[in-house]
Amino acid sequence: MIAASLVAIAIVSALLYTHQVRLHSETTRIHGVALTRALSGAEYSQLVPDNDKGGLMRTLANVQADADFAYGIVVNVAGSKLYETTSAGSIAPAATMPSEPFAWFGEHRVTSPGDGRPVREFFAPVLKDGQLAGFIRAGYYDQPSGIPLDQISGFGLMALPIFLLTALSYFLIRREIRPLGQLSEKMEQASRAYGTQLSHPAENQNMGDFIHRFDQFISLVQSRVRQMDSQADSAQAATHLLNYKQGKAESALNSIPDAVLVIDDACIPTFANPKIEPVLGVNRDAIIGHAPQEWCENKEVLAFLLRFKSSPSAMRPASMEYMPADHSDRRVSVSAFPLFSPRDQNILFGMLIVFRDISKEHQNKQAGAEFVAHVAHELKTPLNTLSAYSELLLDYASLAETERVDAVNVISGEVERMAGLINNLLNISKMDTGTLPLVRTRVKLQGFLQDAFDSMTHNAIGKGVELDLQISPEIGSVRLDKDLFRIAIDNLLSNAIKYSNRGGHVTVTAQNVDDDQIRISVRDRGIGISPEDCDRIFLKYYRANNSETAARSGHGLGLYLAKQIIEMHHGSLTVQSEAGKGSEFIITFKAQPAQLEESQAL
Amino acid sequence: MKKILIADDEPQMTRVLKLYLERAGYQVESAPNGAIALACIQASAPDVLVTDIQMPLMTGKQLCLALEEEFPHRTFPIFVMTSMTDRDHREWTQKIQNLEFLEKPVSMRALIVKLDRHFAQAPAAGGDGHA
Numbered sequence: 001m002i003a004a005s006l007v008a009i010a011i012v013s014a015l016l017y018t019h020q021v022r023l024h025s026e027t028t029r030i031h032g033v034a035l036t037r038a039l040s041g042a043e044y045s046q047l048v049p050d051n052d053k054g055g056l057m058r059t060l061a062n063v064q065a066d067a068d069f070a071y072g073i074v075v076n077v078a079g080s081k082l083y084e085t086t087s088a089g090s091i092a093p094a095a096t097m098p099s100e101p102f103a104w105f106g107e108h109r110v111t112s113p114g115d116g117r118p119v120r121e122f123f124a125p126v127l128k129d130g131q132l133a134g135f136i137r138a139g140y141y142d143q144p145s146g147i148p149l150d151q152i153s154g155f156g157l158m159a160l161p162i163f164l165l166t167a168l169s170y171f172l173i174r175r176e177i178r179p180l181g182q183l184s185e186k187m188e189q190a191s192r193a194y195g196t197q198l199s200h201p202a203e204n205q206n207m208g209d210f211i212h213r214f215d216q217f218i219s220l221v222q223s224r225v226r227q228m229d230s231q232a233d234s235a236q237a238a239t240h241l242l243n244y245k246q247g248k249a250e251s252a253l254n255s256i257p258d259a260v261l262v263i264d265d266a267c268i269p270t271f272a273n274p275k276i277e278p279v280l281g282v283n284r285d286a287i288i289g290h291a292p293q294e295w296c297e298n299k300e301v302l303a304f305l306l307r308f309k310s311s312p313s314a315m316r317p318a319s320m321e322y323m324p325a326d327h328s329d330r331r332v333s334v335s336a337f338p339l340f341s342p343r344d345q346n347i348l349f350g351m352l353i354v355f356r357d358i359s360k361e362h363q364n365k366q367a368g369a370e371f372v373a374h375v376a377h378e379l380k381t382p383l384n385t386l387s388a389y390s391e392l393l394l395d396y397a398s399l400a401e402t403e404r405v406d407a408v409n410v411i412s413g414e415v416e417r418m419a420g421l422i423n424n425l426l427n428i429s430k431m432d433t434g435t436l437p438l439v440r441t442r443v444k445l446q447g448f449l450q451d452a453f454d455s456m457t458h459n460a461i462g463k464g465v466e467l468d469l470q471i472s473p474e475i476g477s478v479r480l481d482k483d484l485f486r487i488a489i490d491n492l493l494s495n496a497i498k499y500s501n502r503g504g505h506v507t508v509t510a511q512n513v514d515d516d517q518i519r520i521s522v523r524d525r526g527i528g529i530s531p532e533d534c535d536r537i538f539l540k541y542y543r544a545n546n547s548e549t550a551a552r553s554g555h556g557l558g559l560y561l562a563k564q565i566i567e568m569h570h571g572s573l574t575v576q577s578e579a580g581k582g583s584e585f586i587i588t589f590k591a592q593p594a595q596l597e598e599s600q601a602l
Numbered sequence: 603m604k605k606i607l608i609a610d611d612e613p614q615m616t617r618v619l620k621l622y623l624e625r626a627g628y629q630v631e632s633a634p635n636g637a638i639a640l641a642c643i644q645a646s647a648p649d650v651l652v653t654d655i656q657m658p659l660m661t662g663k664q665l666c667l668a669l670e671e672e673f674p675h676r677t678f679p680i681f682v683m684t685s686m687t688d689r690d691h692r693e694w695t696q697k698i699q700n701l702e703f704l705e706k707p708v709s710m711r712a713l714i715v716k717l718d719r720h721f722a723q724a725p726a727a728g729g730d731g732h733a
Contacts (some may be wrong), residue, residue, distance in 0.1 A: 377656070380685035380706040381612065387707035390619040395711070396625070403621070410614045 008166065009159050013088055016158075020143040022141075024068070025120075028140040031066050032107065032122030038134045039072075040105075040124035046135070047074050047083045047126055057136070058085040070112060070119050070139035074126060077134055089114055090139070092159075097123065097135045104135070109142065184210060187217040209229040259355035262339070265348060267292060267309035279332060281324075281353045298322060304334060308351050315348050321358070331362040367539070371557075378421055382414035389414075427487065428557055431564050438568050440479040446471050446519070448482065449510055452489045456497060464502040472511035478518065478591050480569055491558035492522040492585050499583070500526040518591045525582035534575055538563045604721055607648035608632040609639035609665060610683070611657045618654065622710045628717065636660025640668055647673075650717060651655050652681045653706070666698050676700070679720060 039047060039057055046056040057072045071092040073084040075100075084092060091114040098104060104125040112119045119139040126134040191198050198213050198220075253260050253271070259279040262271040272287045280287070280297045296302040300322045307314050319335040335354045341347035389407045390398070399407070430436035453469045460467045496506040511518045537559050562585075563573045571589025589599060606628045609614050613634075620630045630661065631648065633639035637652065637660040651669075655662040662682055669676060680698070685706040695701050 379683045381656075384683070384685070384707040385612065385614050385618070388615060388622075388710050391710045392618055392621060406617070410618075414614070 001218060004166070007067060009163060012159060012162065025142075028066070028068060028120055028142070029107070029122075031064050031069070032120065032140055033140045035060055035064060035072065035107075036122045036124035036136050039074075039138075040126065044126060044128040044133060047366065055083060055085070058082065060137075062087055066140065068141040071296045072136070072138045074136055075134050077132060079164065092137065092139060093119070095121065095137065101125075101132075104132075110139070112139070112141070134294060180210060187213065191217060191220055194220060194224055258357075261287070261353040261355065262350055263292075263305065263308065263353060264350040265309075265315075267306060269406075270350065276355065279357060281326070298325065301334060304336070305353065309335065315351055329363075330359045332356065333358045364539075375421075375425065378530050379418060382418045385414045386411055413601050424487070424557055427484075428561055428564075431561070431568075436568075438481045438484065438486070440481055442477050442479050443482050444477045445475045445510060448485070449489070449508065449520070452486055452493060453508060456490070456493045458496065460506065461498045463497055463500065465497050465500045465506055466504065467497075468507045470507065470509045472509075474512060475510055475518065476591075480589075481565075484565045485569065488562035488587070489520075491523075491562045492587075495558055496522050496524040496526070496583075496585075500524045512591070513588070516591050517588055520587040521584055523584040528579040528581050529575065529577040529583050530579045532578055536575070537575065603627065603629045604649040605629045605631060605646075606639075606652060606717070607639060607642055608651045608687065609634075609636060609657065609662065611635055611654065615633060615654070616663035618710070619713075622714065623717075626714045626717070634658075636662060636665035636668075639665055640672075643669065643673075647676075649678055650681065650720065651678060652683065652713075654683050663694055666701065667694070670698050681713075681716070 005222055031289050035399060036059075036564055037148060042056050049055045054582040057074065061072050064172060069087055071086040074082045075094045075097065076082055077097070077337070079094065081092075086092065090112060093110045093113050095108075095110060097104070105123070107120060107122045110119050110121050111117070118141070120142045121137050121139045122534040123135050123137045126136055143296075186471065188198060199217050213544060254275075256273065256274045257275065260273045261269055261276055263269050268291060269287050270289075272284050274284060276282070277284055278285060280295070286295050292302055292305045296305060300320065304318070304320050307318075315338045317335070317337050319333060321331060324330050324332060333356045333418050335356070337352045337354070339349040341349060389411050393404070393407055427436060446476045449469065449471060456599045457467055493506070493508070500506060507523045508521070509523075510518065514521045539560065559573075566587055566589065569589050571587055572584050574588075575583060576586070577583035606623050608616055608619050608623075608630060610619070610632070616634075616644050617630045620632060623630045631642055633642055635657040636653070639651070640660065642648075648713060649674045653662040653665055660668070662684075664679060666682070669680070676699070681702050681704050682695070683704045683706055692703070695703075702716075702727070704716075
């Protein structure tokens, strides 16, 4: 920039100088021509005065006052000096003058022999009496002796604003350009960060370069933005996918019937599904993000959870069982599984804790154990009788005929009872494993119920219970598994008799309801069932635990079996009961399947 | 003649016990449940009570507990016929003096031997029972 301004100043100076030189040369020519022409027309005597009192030439040269005036001489035709006037230090050189009249006026260049400076010499003829008497020669220094001071100051005045302006604009531009330089630097850094080098290094800072670099940078940024856009798109897609997957995982965890809790390695829960609330009795929000000490009241569970905090080596699968303090009949199992990173089995995210309400399983287990005891008892009772009577037959050969027949009858009856019980057990076991086939045949419901009813009459009379059967006449035939359905009906009837008090009354009714439904009801006025027990009597092995039921033999299988059988027939078995007032068991099933199958068969 | 009271709701069992015990020379009384057995005892104490556990109205267990309360100085032994072999169902018997178990199926011959031995060892106890 400085250089540019200096160049500008130099150019301006040079222009001024050449102008000055031209001006000088012009002035010199005018002076020279004017002087020589003026003298050429003068009288010879005026040109070459007799005495040395000056002369016209000196006078005129003085009048011109040209600083570059070197000399003025008058020579004769031969070239000898007749008169001369010189400026200081100047010596007129000798010169050959032209002889032809057309060349009498003119100018030529000579060199001052004194100081060697070039001299422009103007010449004109001197006439005396109409004859060529000689020549007037006037010499002027060709180069100006120096640029005059006023001109120099003029230069200076002209150059200074240029220089100042240049300097000012240079500094202004520098100031304006500095951010651009910084920008360029930034662009450089940014593009390096993008792993690209802009084409030109930063030293050569001109504007076109900068613009080129800027274009480059812009296209780099644009490509980068496009790249980022596509990355953002794929990231968004990935996020959606992740959200979807997380949502899927969470909804899976939420729909698990067990309570699920995820704790991190600091033992702080990071996830809990809604099932946690009924199991722990604590709001989910009070669990997530809070240390177990804040929400876990059970000391055993707390200790179980906190042990995973102690060390990573403690984060191994573990399980425990506990009874919640508030419900003595509830039982909860807690299982813990370590959550490993899918990529690195050495990295543990935390533990997955599963709380499972195993009250039912526990009840079933207990009921199962009780069931075994009951079955053992039920089997041992006839066995007891069998053993006693067979001993009797063995020991007393002299028994009366009636006694002997009685003994044999008892034995055969007990064997039948045992076989029946064993059949029931087998049926249940088959039903549980799903291997009991349903063999439907056409059954006239009236006759079928009457048979079941009749077989119980003997039993009922023995217990002092009255039986009453009311079958609606429009009931026709249905298709059902006669043997299985009989087991269900027998179980309901024998229960009704068993749980009736002496002098009680059992009523069996069968009727059509809602066109295609058949409803069979077995109602007693016996001991009844408490509301809590109503929910549980259909459970396998369940027997109400009170003195009334303890007094009556049973294995807790009858109602379970009956319900299973009726459900196999796509029917339902329900109970309505009040403790002390009796119970009503209601079978409802569709009559239509039978008609359908019949019409298909036809 | 020593009197044996049988409390059992199974008539066949009562019948065969009665047959056996009478032939062995005992006087036999029978009750179909605990309540009737208790009434019999209140009327006249037997020399031995043989009872089943599962009976309607009053179970064998309830009968034994009632006897423990009503007759703190009871001298006659109780033979309980049971098929419940697990310990849970026997805990209650620890409070009751002079009680023995007969595991089902009960051997008639073994019962007679047991009774005979009991009366041979403590003839006096049987006598007190009549008071």
